[in-house]
Structure formats: C-alpha cells, structure tokens
Amino acid sequence: TQLLEQSPQFLSIQEGENLTVYCNSSSVFSSLQWYRQEPGEGPVLLVTVVTGGEVKKLKRLTFQFGDARKDSSLHITAAQTGDTGLYLCAGANAGGTSYGKLTFGQGTILTVHP
Amino acid sequence: NAGVTQTPKFQVLKTGQSMTLQCAQDMNHNSMYWYRQDPGMGLRLIYYSASEGTTDKGEVPNGYNVSRLNKREFSLRLESAAPSQTSVYFCASSVVQGQGAQPQHFGDGTRLSIL
Numbered sequence: 001t002q003l004l005e006q007s008p009q010f011l012s013i014q015e016g017e018n019l020t021v022y023c024n025s026s027s028v029f030s031s032l033q034w035y036r037q038e039p040g041e042g043p044v045l046l047v048t049v050v051t052g053g054e055v056k057k058l059k060r061l062t063f064q065f066g067d068a069r070k071d072s073s074l075h076i077t078a079a080q081t082g083d084t085g086l087y088l089c090a091g092a093n094a095g096g097t098s099y100g101k102l103t104f105g106q107g108t109i110l111t112v113h114p
Numbered sequence: 115n116a117g118v119t120q121t122p123k124f125q126v127l128k129t130g131q132s133m134t135l136q137c138a139q140d141m142n143h144n145s146m147y148w149y150r151q152d153p154g155m156g157l158r159l160i161y162y163s164a165s166e167g168t169t170d171k172g173e174v175p176n177g178y179n180v181s182r183l184n185k186r187e188f189s190l191r192l193e194s195a196a197p198s199q200t201s202v203y204f205c206a207s208s209v210v211q212g213q214g215a216q217p218q219h220f221g222d223g224t225r226l227s228i229l
Binding site: 004006009033040041042043044045048088090101102104105106107 | 219221
C-alpha cells in the first residue's frame, strides 16, 4: 500500500504571509496532483506534475515534484483570505495497470486571517 | 454543465438500515470512483470501476457494494448501515488513457449520518 504523508495538517496564518505544504512518500509515483476543496463541495484539481524536478506556477501558487518523484510541495506567496480551504495531494501509482487510481494525503486545512 | 451529480446530498439512517447512493456523470468518462472522507484521513477509495462492466475493491470496501449500471452511472450500496460508516461520500470520474492518471472530477458529496 502506497502512503502519502501530508504536512502540516493545520495551518493558520495572516493575510500576506507565505506558506509551504509538503507531501512525502517512500513510494515512487508516476504523477502527483494537487486539489483544493471548499466546505460543502468536492475537491477541484489545481495542478498535475509529471516529471521529476518539475515546477509549475499557478499565479501565487508554486508546485514542485521531487527529483525522485516521491515528494511534492505547494508554496503560496502572499496568502489571501480566498486561499482558505483544504489542500489535498494525490499520487498516481507508478507501474502496472493503475486504472487512474490515486492515493490521497490526509489534507492540509489552511485558514488565512484578514 | 453538470459534471458529476450525487444524490442525495444528506441522509440520516438508523443502524441496520440499507440505502443506495447514486452518482451520474455526463462527461463520457470511462472510470468512476467512490471515496469516503473522514476528518484527518483524506479521501479513501472504497470501490472503483475502470470501465463499464467492471468493478474492483479499493482500500476500504468492507460493508459496501457497488453497481456500474452503465457508462454514466455508478451506485454505492450500504446493505446494513453501521455508525462507523458515518462519513462524507464522494463520487468521482476520470478519463483513463494508458497508465497515466488523469484529473478526477468530483461530485459535491453525500453527507451520511448513521445513528
């Protein structure tokens, strides 16, 4: 069973601060996805990283996939109250027939205070 | 532009009762999934269907059954509900091409409480 450890579990910061969320595993993933979930809704995809060492930017969000494809990070610059939500990382199984199955981390609840 | 639709949105059951959670997608996706979400545990896969006519167990299948009725619909059944099955249930769908994992599109969830 592949596991993804996400940290921290909770993050409470002031508007304008920077933050980083980490997603780590001892297993190799073929790709890694980051989702954001708001209360009462399902997760929505933010980004997919595929290549080891890949960095993707989405406005103030920067996503990185580790060189060995075992870990990933999400960095938010100058957080805004609208960034508040649950952030989930999800790894796609490497090798074999995956059928698109994902392994999810436990999630990081981010609260940005005005 | 419905995407993935789940019904019902809320449900309260008594221990031992049965019910079926419905899910339908209109994106012509071949794969569909059922997850449960509990505090501090992320999303755990209950069952999935790689394509119409096939279903397989996920990480936490005990106490559940599924039916892939057609390409659009994937239902989850609790035969005899237990308090441990109190959770938020999400259905998702995706296109699967080769061995790559495509984005999963989620419904808004069914909040299920079992007393």
